[in-house]
Amino acid sequence: MRVNATLCGWLGYSADELVGKRKVQDLLSMGGKIFHQTHWAPLLQMQGSVSEVRLELIHKDGSRVPMIMNAVRRERAGAVVHDLAAFVARDRDKFEQELVASRKRLEAAIEEATGLQEEAKDRALFAEQMMAIVSHDLRTPLATILMSAQVLGRRAPSADQLRVLERISRAASRANRMVSDLLDFTRARLGKGLAVERRRLNPHSAVADSVEELTSACPGRDLQHVREGSGHGLFDVDRLAQLVVNLVTNAVAYGDASRPVIVTSTARADSFSVSVLNFGTPIPAEAMPSLFEPMVRGHGHSNGGRSVGLGLYIVSEIAKAHGGSVEVSSDEVSGTQFTAHFPG
Ligand SMILES: Nc1ncnc2c1ncn2[C@@H]1O[C@H](COP(=O)(O)OP(=O)(O)OP(=O)(O)O)[C@@H](O)[C@H]1O
Ligand SMILES: [Mg+2]
Structure with a gap:
């Protein structure tokens, strides 16, 4: 019409x-x-x-x-x-064709990214497995070094020789600790998680044992142990010791050497906790969120390259393996305190 x-x-x-x-x-x-x-x-x-x-x-x-x-x-x-x-609708056609084409491009890019991601995962897994193997196999030669130093120490060494032997022992123990940290890290990461064997024990005496060992390992430092409450807890005594050692080593390394380090074990009817308090420069607020992540370590402290940044990761994995958790507070006045909570 x-x-x-x-x-x-x-x-x-x-x-x-x-x-x-x-x-x-x-x-x-x-x-x-x-x-x-x-x-x-x-x-x-x-x-x-x-x-x-x-x-x-x-x-x-x-x-x-x-x-x-x-x-x-x-x-x-x-x-x-x-x-x-x-x-x-020619323009629309073109537009639709372009949409289809860019969708294809996007799919190709996603495919490529997925491939790269897989590759990176493979590589990371390989690196972690290698780390697991190396750290595991290093323990035997390290144990040999430690034992040999002890044997030599028993053969009436001179004062000079004794000093050298002590240096060897200290260095080997340090290496030993790094290696077992690495091993725990790879165990926790490679899916199995940290193994714990829990027994009903008195947490105060377990902590007291660690504090005593640490006191002799840190001469000149004021290390105190405070016990609160009484009761028993269900925990892996070696892992608890490892947790205390890691926290106290940090407190000694990063805290004010002229002030005491205070370890408090608290036992309650249905739970217990261990905390380690030191004074000195507080942990910066921006470091807090990633503090418990592996391979994270603070800047500005030189400790002869000893630090790996695994200590706190392992501490939190140990707490987790017990069904517990770790928290931290840090300020100039009340100091830096790490507390591990364990269910009873
Ligand atoms: N008590 C503390 N006071 C101040 N800073 C701390 C304290 N504990 C830990 N930090 C900071 O957190 C970082 C991470 O600690 P973590 O124990 O995980 O690693 P590390 O001590 O550097 O190395 P590793 O324990 O593996 O030998 C440290 O490098 C340090 O900067
Ligand atoms: Mg540490």
């Missing part, structure tokens, strides 16, 4: 060639004609409108013009008419 110049321009016809001569469906491709019959016409009949239908109209020269069509059925002066709005 009517057609505007834009649609005429798109389809290559003049208005005279269309008005009164062709129906809309005559301009549709074969697929469009079928769609018109099966969907378009019934929908217009039933709901009065059709919107955003993608169809191809045929240009006068036979080429296909992709279109988005909308139609409304109206009554005008007693007669039913259909108003159609058509938009060329």
Whole structure:
């Protein structure tokens, strides 16, 4: 009945060639004609409108013009008419093709990233396994060094020789501790978690034993043990000792040497806790969130490259393996205190 110049321009016809001569469906491709019959016409009949239908109209020269069509059925002066709005969808086509292409690119990138991630995981696992093997195998030669130094120490050495022997023992023990930290780290990381063997014991005396050992290992330092409450706890005594050693070693290394280090064991009916308090420069607030992560160590303290940054990670793994947790508070006045809580 009517057609505007834009649609005429798109389809290559003049208005005279269309008005009164062709129906809309005559301009549709074969697929469009079928769609018109099966969907378009019934929908217009039933709901009065059709919107955003993608169809191809045929240009006068036979080429296909992709279109988005909308139609409304109206009554005008007693007669039913259909108003159609058509938009060329070439741009939209291009847009959709680009969407598809970038989706493909994205998928390829994801695939590549996943591959790289797998590779990195493999490599990390390999490195951790190697670390596990190396640290495990280092223990035997270290034990030999320690034992040999002890044997020599029993053969009436001179004062000079004794000093050298002590240095050997100290260095070997230090290496031993680093190695067992590494081993625990790899055990915790390689999925098995830290193994603990819990027994019902008195936590005060277990802590007292560690404090006594540490006192002789840290000459000149004021190391105090405070006991609160009484009772028994279920724990792995070696792991508890390891936890205390790690916390006290830190307190001695990073705390003010002129002030005491105070170890407090607290026993309650259904739980117990161990805390280690030292004074000195507090731990900076920004270091707090990652303090218990492996390989994290503070800056600005030189300790002869001894520190690995595993101590606190192992402390928290030991607490976790017991179903417990570790917390820390640190400020200039009340000092730095690490507390490990254990369920009873
Ligand atoms: N009592 C403390 N006072 C101040 N800073 C501490 C204290 N304990 C730990 N830190 C800080 O937290 C860091 C991490 O401690 P962690 O015990 O995990 O590692 P490390 O002592 O550096 O090395 P490792 O214990 O493996 O030999 C330390 O490097 C130190 O900067
Ligand atoms: Mg440490």
